[in-house]
Amino acid sequence: MQAYRFALDPAPAQERAMRSHAGAAQFCFNHMLALVKAVLDQRAAERSYGIPEPELTPPLNWSLPGLRKIWNGRKQTVAPWWGGNSKEAYNTGLDALARALGNWLDSKSGTRAGKPAGFPRFKTRRSRKAVRFTTGTIRVEPGRHHITLPRLGRIKTCESTRKLARRLEAGTARILSATLSRDAAGRWHVSFQTLVQRAVPVPGHAGTPEHPVVGVDVGVKAGSLLVVATPDGSEIGRVPAPKPLTRAHAGLRALQRRAARQRGPYDPVTRASRQPSKRWRRTQARAARTHARAAAVRQDVLHKATTALARQHRVIAVETLNASGMRSKGGASKRGLNRALADAALAGIRRMLGYKTTWYGSTLVEAPRYYPSSKTCSACGGRKPNLTLADRIYVCEQCGIVIDRDLNAAINLARLGDTPTRVKRGPVPGVHRPPAIGLEKDVEPPRRPEPRRRGRQEAAKRQPGTTPPTSIRPGLPRRKARLPDGAHLHLLTRRQRFSVQGRGGQGACCGRPNSENSDGSANPVISPIRPALMVSTMMP
Numbered sequence: 124m125q126a127y128r129f130a131l132d133p134a135p136a137q138e139r140a141m142r143s144h145a146g147a148a149q150f151c152f153n154h155m156l157a158l159v160k161a162v163l164d165q166r167a168a169e170r171s172y173g174i175p176e177p178e179l180t181p182p183l184n185w186s187l188p189g190l191r192k193i194w195n196g197r198k199q200t201v202a203p204w205w206g207g208n209s210k211e212a213y214n215t216g217l218d219a220l221a222r223a224l225g226n227w228l229d230s231k232s233g234t235r236a237g238k239p240a241g242f243p244r245f246k247t248r249r250s251r252k253a254v255r256f257t258t259g260t261i262r263v264e265p266g267r268h269h270i271t272l273p274r275l276g277r278i279k280t281c282e283s284t285r286k287l288a289r290r291l292e293a294g295t296a297r298i299l300s301a302t303l304s305r306d307a308a309g310r311w312h313v314s315f316q317t318l319v320q321r322a323v324p325v326p327g328h329a330g331t332p333e334h335p336v337v338g339v340d341v342g343v344k345a346g347s348l349l350v351v352a353t354p355d356g357s358e359i360g361r362v363p364a365p366k367p368l369t370r371a372h373a374g375l376r377a378l379q380r381r382a383a384r385q386r387g388p389y390d391p392v393t394r395a396s397r398q399p400s401k402r403w404r405r406t407q408a409r410a411a412r413t414h415a416r417a418a419a420v421r422q423d424v425l426h427k428a429t430t431a432l433a434r435q436h437r438v439i440a441v442e443t444l445n446a447s448g449m450r451s452k453g454g455a456s457k458r459g460l461n462r463a464l465a466d467a468a469l470a471g472i473r474r475m476l477g478y479k480t481t482w483y484g485s486t487l488v489e490a491p492r493y494y495p496s497s498k499t500c501s502a503c504g505g506r507k508p509n510l511t512l513a514d515r516i517y518v519c520e521q522c523g524i525v526i527d528r529d530l531n532a533a534i535n536l537a538r539l540g541d542t543p544t545r546v547k548r549g550p551v552p553g554v555h556r557p558p559a560i561g562l563e564k565d566v567e568p569p570r571r572p573e574p575r576r577r578g579r580q581e582a583a584k585r586q587p588g589t590t591p592p593t594s595i596r597p598g599l600p601r602r603k604a605r606l607p608d609g610a611h612l613h614l615l616t617r618r619q620r621f622s623v624q625g626r627g628g629q630g631a632c633c634g635r636p637n638s639e640n641s642d643g644s645a646n647p648v649i650s651p652i653r654p655a656l657m658v659s660t661m662m663p
């Protein structure tokens with residue numbers, strides 16, 4: 124499965140039709156949701172009057188076919204204009220509602236993993252406008268600058284569709300559906316969900332890659348989006364924020380200042396909403412366009428960077444998202460590049476690397492949840508628990524190394540990728556202690572989570588001193604010791620021992636008690652800045 128997305132350049136009549144379709148989908152969703160709600164409320168009220176269960180108002184069938192049947196019976200009266208749009212528009216709304224209700228039910232009964240899903244809410248004017256076509260004429264025109272959708276006809280695309288068209292012509296892709304959607308800036312895109320037959324990857328790193336293992340850190344400041352480093356501590360790549368992106372950010376700031384001076388929709392004097400001025404609306408529209416532009420530029424840079432990474436290296440280690448969420452509590456979260464944007468970038472990079480590494484046959488290693496990549500010294504392994512985002516340069520108190528913060532983190536991640544601890548995906552519920560790095564058995568990415576977690580907890584309890592006596596040759600990154608039962612156990616390297624001790628409450632790595640863990644429980648909240656650790660925020 125792969126999606127191909129193209130920006131569209133519709134004619135005015137087509138744009139109206141597209142808006143009509145998306146609006147119809149929303150109308151259908153809201154209408155049916157109101158109906159479902161009414162029936163639910165009615166049944167609840169009847170129950171409260173003590174009416175026996177069989178005499179209650181019959182429940183609605185929430186499945187997609189059930190909803191469709193009800194809608195078809197009502198559309199002539201509630202939406203006499205229904206014939207003006209493709210039936211796919213209504214199907215989009217019904218499908219979304221059936222899914223939302225299903226998710227809500229599953230979440231309530233506990234069969235759904237992840238965050239709890241609430242009862243569906245009504246779509247508003249501000250909701251995303253989209254419509255999905257699953258049947259009918261969905262085509263990419265041979266001229267490669269047009270697509271054809273049911274009812275809407277031939278729509279011009281802004282860019283060439285050759286990437287998809289070539290695959291369709293070669294018979295290695297099949298279109299399953301097409302989704303039209305409108306972004307905040309008012310531009311329409313089409314996204315084709317396709318089934319793609321991929322050739323067996325011949326990775327660019329098939330021979331002897333120059334740097335088989337790399338760590339990637341996402342820059343906090345706008346200065347660098349990505350920093351790539353090797354386990355031996357050298358920086359091999361740095362993706363700077365492109366000029367158009369910084370320019371877009373500057374433009375956004377100016378537009379937001381301007382909007383603040385104009386008559387907005389909220390009156391601070393009377394504390395009431397009011398009709399915003401035309402100029403305020405115009406400024407908002409420009410800001411939305413600038414946002415879309417910045418997002419597109421960022422997306423482009425990240426796509427190019429992640430493709431290069433997945434092609435050129437065998438193992439790529441990245442940070443987990445939660446670790447950066449932890450960082451954002453540092454107080455300086457608003458500094459430089461907006462923290463939310465950086466997090467979104469990190470999520471995007473992980474997602475892109477996730478599928479691109481499978482395309483190109485490389486491996487993605489994700490750091491354990493609380494792996495202190497940016498707080499560990501990459502030279503001596505000392506730790507700095509209260510590093511804040513403002514500290515752009517990492518100055519180690521133990522060995523005196525002065526190193527760029529992002530590079531330091533990237534080196535640590537690369538070393539993690541080099542060690543056999545390959546943890547892929549998976550928050551560890553209830554375990555706030557970081558896993559003992561290097562102590563668990565060699566875990567390769569796709570794995571059943573259960574045995575791994577058990578193994579890790581056992582391993583975390585075992586302290587370095589109690590590991591079976593085996594000769595430890597310093598300097599080698601990893602070793603295996605044969606246990607009586609034949610299992611392999613990785614012994615800790617000096618650096619890993621430091622990080623385990625620092626976290627596990629065994630005092631600190633350098634004789635200094637670790638404030639964060641002195642009670643034995645690793646606390647993810649960053650301690651307040653200590654004056655002794657304050658470092659100048661100036662870049663060299």
Ligand SMILES: [Zn+2]
Nearest residue numbers: 500503519522
């Ligand atoms: Zn150090």
